[in-house]
Amino acid sequence: MGTLQRRADGSWQASGDPGLPALVGVWRPRIVVGPAFDQQFSAREQALILQHERSHRRHGDHWANGALLLVRTVFWFHPLLPWAARRFLRDQELACDARTIASQPALRGLYASTLLKAQLVHPVAPAVCHWRSQPVLKERIAMLKQSRRKALPWVSGQVLVVGVCVGMGAVAWASQGSAVAGPVAAAVDREIQVDKMPPPSYPKSAVEQRQVGVVDLRVEVDAQGQPTDVRVLRATNPGVFDAVSIAAARSWTYRPAMRKGKPVAGAVKIPITFAMDDTEDAQ
Template identity: 85%
Template structure:
């Protein structure tokens, strides 16, 4: 459970760093490659999440792994370990509850939007006409996205305006923007506690609309005036469905029209813009990946250390209540990998004479101990230590 909390903390930190970096780079990206380049730069955030899931090379393991034995008897229980697990459990329960509430709220909003459209009727132009208008035209759905227009679509817009609107929504579909919105919905549920995520989500959706406008009007620049007037002609409402690509977007209307008025970008600036985005994504992803460990191992086994790993504070784990009641004894042998900063990066069970009885208590205790890293050539390095923990009743040494 602590691994999950550590992962959430690391992911939240890097999401904040990535969002702030994109906000700082956005003016430069827009000047180099327009709205499309700024929208593509948002790939940085899912890339950071993926890199945090990639495994690191194993820490350089000592040819001689030091052993630090420990014995536990009923009554020799340190309260720290016994109380840490409930707090972790409460935090995880609060996170899971918040995620469930947020996900349910978003899905209900999506369902309410789709239900308010009423029955749909297929049109000759490939779109679908709704009997209600909760905020149409829009690209609706994830698995089977459909362009849905309102009941007064033909009366409200001319043929050329209808063609531009359908082109815009079809651009959303062909470039997978509906999938991006679905992923955003999931991220908002998982990281519901993140203070920067609502702000980043609004900026992402804004860049999505600007990029779609640029793709739609790019091949036909002579229609910019008509496109802008079509934006103004629609009744403006705020989007109410999380997984819908809306034509109407009042919060960014002025920026969308202003972007249409800008002159066409020079082709030569497109290349440095792409290089900048790729460089930022690769560089930040590499830093996030390497941050999972205090030091990257060189992959070569170390023969001699100036100092082996030491454990400064080693309060014994709790003797499980069920084991005490059943007078169970056993030995759990742990392997603890300690990074160059003295943090336990990995704790796993090498063997147990009574599997499953003492494993959880042993791992929780090992993660709470204070370690001093091994030293090589006067510098701290990553390494490993073997810790056999004997659980014995009444001081018996041979209880296993």
């Protein structure tokens, strides 16, 4: 590049042109332009080029290119590395183009014409971020023709994420059914007791098919010892034993929980096991 001179815009001007403009260096990266930079590009074109190279520097692309050069040095023998390196640099330039033009979409045409004016005609160093990249020039210009990302897919994605979070929260809340009536249960002197538990009837269809299973119930009991709500928390054979389990729980006799010597409402979790012996009797 020859001798470098500092420019008023913060970039450096070289006396030679090995594929400039480019972001050069890893430890102290500098934006370096060629000797004919002012003559070749207008003021608006120069601003776009410098904005592009500043985006490279701001996002650490010079560090990424340095790491890529190290990988290519160590794994020089790998047959897929040249292809992977080309794809890496291609995506890097496309991403930088998108960042540069995102805030000023009206300048897409000027940006594309500036790319065309800067055809790469000289060999360049392997670890720098070049404004001119002839192998992907056609693709870069084609990408500039695409409209900005529509809001609908983004909104749909956000709605999906929120829906998943709400669903997971609902599952987590439902799984807390094994806890007994929250703060009431934690402070009671005596838990809910069941005095009489006549076993549920074994469904005829389950007997015929020799089905077994376990049903976990959550029974809410008021201060008078009456079951106010019975629900199934979990069933190993859903739909087979649910109805008979709920009916049985509603017929049981309960003693309410006690707190400070007074009966209080609460809830209790009761598992019911449906099994069959060799004579097909319900247990």
